[in-house]
Amino acid sequence: MIKTENLERRYGPTVAVAGVSFEINAGEVAGFLGPNGAGKTTTMRMLAGVLSPSSGRAEIHGLNVEERSLECRRLVGYLPESNPLYEEMEVTAFLKWNGAMRGLAGAELEAAVSAAVGKCGLAQAAGKDIGELSKGYRQRVGIANAILHNPPVLLLDEPTSGLDPNQAQEVRALIGELRKEKTIMLSTHILPEAQSVCDRIMIIAGGKIAADAKTADLMACAQGGHKFVLTLANADDSAVRQALLALPGAACCEYEEKAGEAVFTVSSENDLRAAIFRTAAGNNWPVLGLERRTASLEDIFRRLTQ
Amino acid sequence: MKTFFNGPLWNLYKRELAFYFNAPTAYVVMVVFLLIAGYLFAIPLFLVNQSTLAGFLDTAPLLLTFLAPAVTMRLFAEEFKSGTAELLFALPAREWEIIAAKLAAALTIFALTLAFTLVYPAILLMLGDLDKGALACGYLGLFMTGLLLCSAGLFASALTKSQVTAFITGFLAAFVFFMAGKLTPYVPAPLAPVADFIGFEAHLENMARGVLDTRDLLYYFSVSALFLFLTRLKLQTMKAD
Numbered sequence: 001m002i003k004t005e006n007l008e009r010r011y012g013p014t015v016a017v018a019g020v021s022f023e024i025n026a027g028e029v030a031g032f033l034g035p036n037g038a039g040k041t042t043t044m045r046m047l048a049g050v051l052s053p054s055s056g057r058a059e060i061h062g063l064n065v066e067e068r069s070l071e072c073r074r075l076v077g078y079l080p081e082s083n084p085l086y087e088e089m090e091v092t093a094f095l096k097w098n099g100a101m102r103g104l105a106g107a108e109l110e111a112a113v114s115a116a117v118g119k120c121g122l123a124q125a126a127g128k129d130i131g132e133l134s135k136g137y138r139q140r141v142g143i144a145n146a147i148l149h150n151p152p153v154l155l156l157d158e159p160t161s162g163l164d165p166n167q168a169q170e171v172r173a174l175i176g177e178l179r180k181e182k183t184i185m186l187s188t189h190i191l192p193e194a195q196s197v198c199d200r201i202m203i204i205a206g207g208k209i210a211a212d213a214k215t216a217d218l219m220a221c222a223q224g225g226h227k228f229v230l231t232l233a234n235a236d237d238s239a240v241r242q243a244l245l246a247l248p249g250a251a252c253c254e255y256e257e258k259a260g261e262a263v264f265t266v267s268s269e270n271d272l273r274a275a276i277f278r279t280a281a282g283n284n285w286p287v288l289g290l291e292r293r294t295a296s297l298e299d300i301f302r303r304l305t306q
Numbered sequence: 307m308k309t310f311f312n313g314p315l316w317n318l319y320k321r322e323l324a325f326y327f328n329a330p331t332a333y334v335v336m337v338v339f340l341l342i343a344g345y346l347f348a349i350p351l352f353l354v355n356q357s358t359l360a361g362f363l364d365t366a367p368l369l370l371t372f373l374a375p376a377v378t379m380r381l382f383a384e385e386f387k388s389g390t391a392e393l394l395f396a397l398p399a400r401e402w403e404i405i406a407a408k409l410a411a412a413l414t415i416f417a418l419t420l421a422f423t424l425v426y427p428a429i430l431l432m433l434g435d436l437d438k439g440a441l442a443c444g445y446l447g448l449f450m451t452g453l454l455l456c457s458a459g460l461f462a463s464a465l466t467k468s469q470v471t472a473f474i475t476g477f478l479a480a481f482v483f484f485m486a487g488k489l490t491p492y493v494p495a496p497l498a499p500v501a502d503f504i505g506f507e508a509h510l511e512n513m514a515r516g517v518l519d520t521r522d523l524l525y526y527f528s529v530s531a532l533f534l535f536l537t538r539l540k541l542q543t544m545k546a547d
Binding site: 011012045048049050051052070071073074076078080082084085086087088097098100101102103105145 | 312314317318321325328329388389390391392393395396397398399400545546547
């Protein structure tokens, strides 16, 4: 379980995280979304015990990360943002060392290392120096290191960054497997990934939580509005705009010219496709395309973070 | 079962030591040091036909002020530069354990380098007579000087991301302790004993004569402890701001 209360972090006069409160329960995968510099990494670093909060509190399994730092660090598996690794160590040696640092020894350590190597598909790279590995393999080493000691809480800062689509899919599958028994918090830029992996999405902007909801609820909320994109061969844009705005429920209408074609975008709560078609036909406008777009996570993200 | 040998301190120490032996820097530093020390030892032996350690012991303090920061410059600077500090500080290890492990690894390399110079007194023992008690005490003094200079170097390394800057800062810190004793004749009379106490040379000379005084040991331990404390303070402020 991860819990924060008014967690705040300043770097000198700059406020990186401005009073963030949330609670992530066991078995939950929470996606932490936000533009660069929104405070995602700073929040995760505070939870990992690498950075002290300026004020407010953070708890891992009910333990304050400041007061019970050592115990908290034992409960957490952490994949830092840029995935720094000891380049000169062999993969297995690195994992063994980390396991030993986390109190594993003997047969238990061997089993933990081989389990992590297996889960992360590292068998082929096990004997190599980390410095020789490709970015994808390095990322796997970072993830293997985070899950090595079977921690109940996982903090993964951009776990799929730098991976090709296949590798990213493997990592998502791995997170899916781990979700049953763990509390997972992951940050990402890739919105469809958050949508497919996370039960819950938190959007952070300017150091504040801008949205925090179950993925399904957030999607339902997003789907409340429709956008209709009408493409005409040529048209008097002000006349078209007027006609479109006169339709029942039409909220706003944007016009832009794309490759000689006139593109109008109308937002509305209602399904306007039939009405738009009739208007165009009635006015003898040559319709090249008519499309309905439902708002996506991307729209919500953009709306909240811009 | 939980023992010292599977605890964080020992694991950290082992890894630090392995890094020294995996990288060429340690070997280069050791070889250069031993070449210079060997030359300084050989000159009186062959040119003046004197069997004495004086040539080596006179210049050892200056040599050590170069050796120590060269050994310690990597310790924190490299972790900051490559970002692995993030991994290190997320591990369930206390700050003092990390500091102690790094210092112990540096001191091991330092002691190993010193151990090679034991060849010189061994040669002298074959040729003539040598006060073995004073010799042992003198080497203890050299090691204690290493403790002081490596602690200063470790602190210098925690201040920067650049190994070169760490070396220069560490050397300057070491040089202050080297020069303080030499300045004794030039400072105002009331300050002379202070300068003499701050410089490590007077303490090293005492030990090289075979005098084991608690004041000298206290000097080495307290100055080293001060630098280690400052290192810990630096790590804590980094976490806090």
